[in-house]
Amino acid sequence: MAEQYRTSSRVAEASSAADKAAAAQTKILLIGHTDDTGSSELNAELSERRARAVARLFADHGIARENVFYQGAGETLPIADNHTAEGRSANRRVEIVDLSGARADILQSYASSRVPKYQYYRAVTAQSDQAAAGVAPSTSGNATTKAARRTATKNRAATETAVAGPAPARAASAPVSANTTAASNSAPATPVASTRSTSSDGIDFGWHEALPATLGLQFAALPASSSTLSFLSSAVADEAPVAKSCVNDRPRVSRAMKSVADDRAVPVRDHLPNLYGSSWGAALNGQYLALKDVSVLRNGATAGAKPTLLVWKDFDRSAGPNGSPQVTLSPDVNAYAVKGGVLYRVFVKNSGVFDCADIIFSNGKATSGELVRRKSSQYFTVNYVPVIART
Known part of the structure; x- marks a missing residue:
């Protein structure tokens, strides 16, 4: 899979000078994900390790290290319902985001435009017994081959959202359809008595x-x-x-995006x-x-x-x-x-x-x-x- 993203091959296949320049500067972002079982902090750490391992593999297959990035998103960006075993399995994955184009800020723009699917979050009460017992997140499956997902995004305006989804390596992915459900919550808390906490x-x-x-x-x-x-x-x-x-x-922890070249966080x-x-x-x-x-x-x-x-x-x-x-x-x-x-x-x-x-x-x-x-x-x-x- 990494071979499909080799920079030299993509430049050679580009038809115009502008396309060749864009191909040469394409950023590849590997994002590790987990389900929401166990500690969110440990989930973030686990997902970062998985993403880093895949990112280094990509850098070793002909992509300039300064153009390869990784992030441990932990449980913060689920694609399936964490209430089910099938959903939790789907959430344990490494995602490939292909950020094509010569824009210098394309990575930052992508990072600041993602919005989680909150409907897949579980309330604390659904996990309290597991959290109290210190249940660790599942590490079953090969994150690289079993759960990798591919995303290709074109050079877009700063206000557009680059949406991850399965697509051919060099084709723009379609936007995710909107969920029209609106969540209405209760009014601000009101005191029930004059009782004061000392x-x-x-x-x-x-x-x-x-x-x-x-x-x-x-x-x-x-x-x-x-x-x-x-x-x-x-x-x-x-x-x-x-x-x-x-x-x-509960806190849902995510790691910063980092460069394979120096393992430093990318400022957003x-x-x-x-x-x-x-x-x-x-x-x-x-x-x-x-x-x-x-x-x-x-x-x-x-x-x-x-x-x-x-x-x-x-x-x-x-x-x-x-x-x-x-x-x-x-x-x-x-x-x-x-x-x-x-x-x-x-x-x-x-x-x-x-x-x-x-x-x-x-x-x-x-x-x-x-x-x-x-x-x-x-x-x-x-x-x-x-x-x-x-x-």
Whole structure:
């Protein structure tokens, strides 16, 4: 299979000077995938090892190493339903993405335009027993020969999505048909009583007890016809329901794209407005909670590097957050493209701080947000709508 992508052969077969130049600069991206069984972190690591092995094989068969890239996408980009054994088997694969054309930014454009099929994600409750038992992801099958998929994409406008799918090695693949299902979720959580979570066992952000059914922000999938937001591709219509609250979700870890030439990450700079290394914060009940280095790619469905969560206790509004924060954490995050903007989901899982947070960003602003803390069988929430501090 690698021989089919040999650069010298493709250049020789090209009919024009422009086609020859494009063939010489064609990028080949190998993406490793897993099902969602077991640890998402281990899934990302396993998928990267598989993708790297195949990428090196391609580089050894006549493709310039600087034009071969790989990524461990883990469980983040399923093509089949993880609820079934057949679906999980199909998701364990290595995908070949043929990015033809001389555009220097074609790799970055592709990375920032992919949108996962959320309907194939499983809720945490469906996997909790396996996760608690530490079940590892399956490694059965030969990732190179059993699950490789081929994708060819032509030189496209920056707003188009390069969609992976089975196709001849040098033919453009057809777009995936849109799923018109729109996911509507419950209204923001409301307190069920005046019960407060005491500060003796954690930071008191002004918690109020809430019923599990009321947890979660109000959001929905984008309509199938087109995006209502200029910075999101119409491909986000291929969405399905996302867990309405962060307590029913888990981090879904993916590795960066890397070059076979030096195994270094490829920088991707195509981000949403105000969501490229920006800092956000707000005061809550005398504390100041901030998120530093918040990044989301243009697709609205891929978070950048992990942010830094900071807490200053006994916050003085007149002076602002001074000195060193009392809490510094590096939480995992998920990002989901939703109607009206982006759902940015933060997994803290620290009993002294909180469990998780959901924030909706729209047009460069945070429009709603919620922190959630679980204590025994009780849930406590507080609204959190940070403002941008710097970019």
